[in-house]
Amino acid sequence: MAQPLRILADANIPLAAQAFGGFGEVRELPGYTITSAELADVDVLLVRSATQVDEQLLAGSPVRFVGTATAGTDHVDEDYLRRAEVGFASAPGSNATSVVEYTLAALISTAADIGVGLRGCTLGVVGCGWIGEEVAVRAEVLGMDVLRCDPPLDARHPPPSPYVELEPLLQRSDFVTLHTPLTRTTQTAHATHHLIDSATLATMKPDAVLFNAARGAVVDNGALKAALQTHSIAGAVLDVWEGEPEVDTDLARLVRIATPHIAGYSFDGKVEGTRMLEEALRAWLIVRADYVPPAWDCGAALDSLRTKDLTLYALPVQDDLDGLKEVRWLNVLVRQAYSLRKDDTRFRQVVLAAAPSKRAAAFRELRRSYPVRRSWGRFTVKTMIPKRLEDVVRRGLGMAVME
Numbered sequence: 001m002a003q004p005l006r007i008l009a010d011a012n013i014p015l016a017a018q019a020f021g022g023f024g025e026v027r028e029l030p031g032y033t034i035t036s037a038e039l040a041d042v043d044v045l046l047v048r049s050a051t052q053v054d055e056q057l058l059a060g061s062p063v064r065f066v067g068t069a070t071a072g073t074d075h076v077d078e079d080y081l082r083r084a085e086v087g088f089a090s091a092p093g094s095n096a097t098s099v100v101e102y103t104l105a106a107l108i109s110t111a112a113d114i115g116v117g118l119r120g121c122t123l124g125v126v127g128c129g130w131i132g133e134e135v136a137v138r139a140e141v142l143g144m145d146v147l148r149c150d151p152p153l154d155a156r157h158p159p160p161s162p163y164v165e166l167e168p169l170l171q172r173s174d175f176v177t178l179h180t181p182l183t184r185t186t187q188t189a190h191a192t193h194h195l196i197d198s199a200t201l202a203t204m205k206p207d208a209v210l211f212n213a214a215r216g217a218v219v220d221n222g223a224l225k226a227a228l229q230t231h232s233i234a235g236a237v238l239d240v241w242e243g244e245p246e247v248d249t250d251l252a253r254l255v256r257i258a259t260p261h262i263a264g265y266s267f268d269g270k271v272e273g274t275r276m277l278e279e280a281l282r283a284w285l286i287v288r289a290d291y292v293p294p295a296w297d298c299g300a301a302l303d304s305l306r307t308k309d310l311t312l313y314a315l316p317v318q319d320d321l322d323g324l325k326e327v328r329w330l331n332v333l334v335r336q337a338y339s340l341r342k343d344d345t346r347f348r349q350v351v352l353a354a355a356p357s358k359r360a361a362a363f364r365e366l367r368r369s370y371p372v373r374r375s376w377g378r379f380t381v382k383t384m385i386p387k388r389l390e391d392v393v394r395r396g397l398g399m400a401v402m403e
Contacts, residue, residue, distance in 0.1 A: 008038060009046040012368055013069045014270050015301055016046065019278045022293030023285075032245075032364055039063055046277060047075075049261075050364070055080045065284055069273035071095055071264070074182055074215070089280030093130055094273035095264030097398070099213050100134045101376050102263035103177055104397065105340045106237045107139070110175075110209055110256055112331040114234070117323020119143030124173030126166065126195070127180030127214065128153055135177060141396035142330075143323075147173060151190045166195075170203045175211065182215035198223040201232060209235045209256065213263035216240040221248050228254040239263040245363035249352055259343045260351065260366040268375040271302055310374060312336045312381045312399065317389075326389070334397065337379050 004024030009016040010031035017026045029038060031050030039045065039061035046067045047053060053066055054077035065087035068076055073090050081088045111118050121144055125136045128150040136146045147169045154163040170176060180192040196210065197220040204210070210233060212219050221242040227233050228251070237257040241247045244261060252258045264270075275298040285292050314333050321329060335341070346366060354362040380400040381393055393399050 005043045006041055007044040007046065008034065008042045010034070010048045010051060010069070012048050012050070012270075013046055013274055013277075014267065015274050018301055019274050019296045019298070020044075020046070020281070022296070023281065030364070030368060036061065044281065049075050050367075051075065053077060053081075055084075058084065058086065065089075065281060067091075067277040067280060069094065069270065069277055072181065072215070087284045089277055089284070091273035091276040094276055095266070095269040096131045096134065097375055097377070098266035098269035098373075099131050099179070099263045100138065101266065101338065101398070102213055102239065102340070103131075103135050103179075103211060104138060104142075105334050105338050106211055106213075106257055107175060107177070108327055108331050108334055109340055110235070110237060111327045112324075113256070114209075115324060116174075117325075117327050119323040119326065120145070121174040122147060122172055124149065124169040124176040126150075126169065126176065126178050127192075128163070129179065132177075132179035135179065138396050138398070142392060152188075166200065167203055170200055170208075171205070173208060174205065175209050176204065177211040178214045178218050180214050180218055182217055192218050194218070194220040194223075196220065196224070198226065201227045204233050206232060207234045209233070209237065211237045213239040216242040216244055221251055225251040225254060245360040247351060247359060247363060249359070252347070252352055257340060257344045258347045258352075259340070260347055260363050262343060262367060262370055265367070265370050265373060266375050267372045268302065268378065271298060274298070310379050312379050314381050314383045314385045314393075316383070317386060321386070321389075326392075329389075330392070330397070333381065333393070333399075334376075337376050337399070338373055 007020050007024055007026045009026060009028050011028040012031060016028060020026050031048050034051045036057050042061060042063055044065045045063050049070050052075050063086060066081060067089045069091050071092050071094060078088060123139045123144045124147045125132045126149045128148045136148055139146050148163050149166050149169045150163055154161050182193060183191050184193045185191040195218050201223055224236060228236060235256040238255050239259045240261050278296050282292050312333060315329055317329055350366055351359055351362045376398045380402060382402045385393060390401055393401055
C-alpha cells in the first residue's frame with residue numbers, strides 16, 4: 001500500500017478532516033497563512049480563494065495535487081501546475097445555489113427597504129452562466145422582467161438571441177446584478193475587469209441599484225463611489241471588493257448592504273465543495289494506481305449536523321397582495337432562513353470599526369468565523385400561504401411548502 005498522504009487544508013473548508021482523513025494525515029491552517037514554508041512536508045494542498053497558488057508558493061515543495069474548494073480559479077496559476085505536473089481540481093458550481101440565494105435575498109431586502117415591488121420591475125443580469133441564469137429564472141418566477149447580457153454566450157447562440165448588449169441593459173434595468181468571472185484583455189476579447197466603470201455607470205437609471213457578488217474588480221470601485229456620492233444611481237450591494245481584504249471604507253459606508261465575500265458561504269455549498277475535491281482526489285489516485293480509501297458519505301455527514309430548526313413560518317396574508325406588500329411578505333420569510341442584514345451589521349461593526357491597520361484581519365476573521373447558513377432548499381414553510389404565492393416560494397425561493 002502507498003504511504004498515507006500528508007494533506008494541508010484551509011481551515012475554512014468544512015469537514016475536511018472527515019472527508020480526507022482516510023487518505024492520510026490532515027492538517028488545517030487559515031488560508032491566508034499558508035506559505036511555502038508550510039509545504040515542506042505536504043503532498044496534497046487544499047485551498048479556498050484566500051491562498052494564491054503559484055510557482056512562488058509551490059516551487060521546491062513535494063506537493064503533487066492541489067484542490068480549490070471554490071468555483072472560481074483566478075487565485076490558481078493553472079499553467080504552472082500543468083508545467084509542474086501537479087494534479088489540480090476545483091469545485092465548479094459548488095457554491096452556485098448559495099450565490100443565487102444571496103442575490104435574491106439582497107434583491108428582496110433592497111426592494112422592501114426602498115418601497116418598491118418586484119413584479120413588473122426589470123432586472124438586468126450580466127453574466128449568464130449557471131448562477132446568472134438561475135438568478136434570471138427565479139426572478140422571472142418572482143414576476144420580474146429580465147434582461148440578459150453575456151457576449152460569449154450570445155456569440156454561440158443561433159438567432160434570435162435571448163441576450164442584449166450591456167448598454168441597453170443598463171439603460172432599461174431597475175436592478176443590475178453581476179455574475180461574471182474576472183478576466184482581462186490579455187485573456188479574452190470580452191474582458192470583465194472594470195466592466196462597470198464611470199462610463200457604464202452613467203448609463204444606468206438614477207433610481208437603479210447595482211449588485212456585485214462576482215469579483216471585486218469587475219466594478220471600478222472608485223467610479224462606483226463617485227456615482228453613489230453624487231447620487232447618479234440609487235444604491236449598491238457589494239459582497240466583493242477591489243483589493244480585498246483591504247476595503248475602501250468610504251465606499252462601504254455608502255452602499256446599502258456590505259458583506260465580506262460570503263455570498264457563496266452557505267454551509268451546504270461549502271460542504272459540496274469538500275465533496276467534489278474528495279471525489280477528484282480519489283479519481284486522481286485511481287489513475288495512479290495508488291491506495292484509495294472508502295468513499296466519504298457526504299449526505300450522512302450533513303444529516304448529522306442539523307444545527308437549527310429548518311422550519312419557516314409565513315405571515316398570514318390575503319390572496320390579493322399588491323407588489324410592495326408581497327415583497328415585504330417575502331422579506332419576512334427569507335430573513336428566517338438567511339438574515340442578510342446581520343451579515344451587513346457584522347461587517348460594519350467589525351470591519352468599518354476596526355483601526356486601519358487591522359481592517360484586513362477583521363475582514364478575514366469575518367470569513368473564517370462565518371456562522372452556519374443552510375441552503376433554502378433545506379427549509380420547509382409550515383404555515384398556509386396563498387395559492388398564488390406557492391410557485392413564488394417553491395420555484396422562486398426554492399423552499400418546500402407544507403402540503
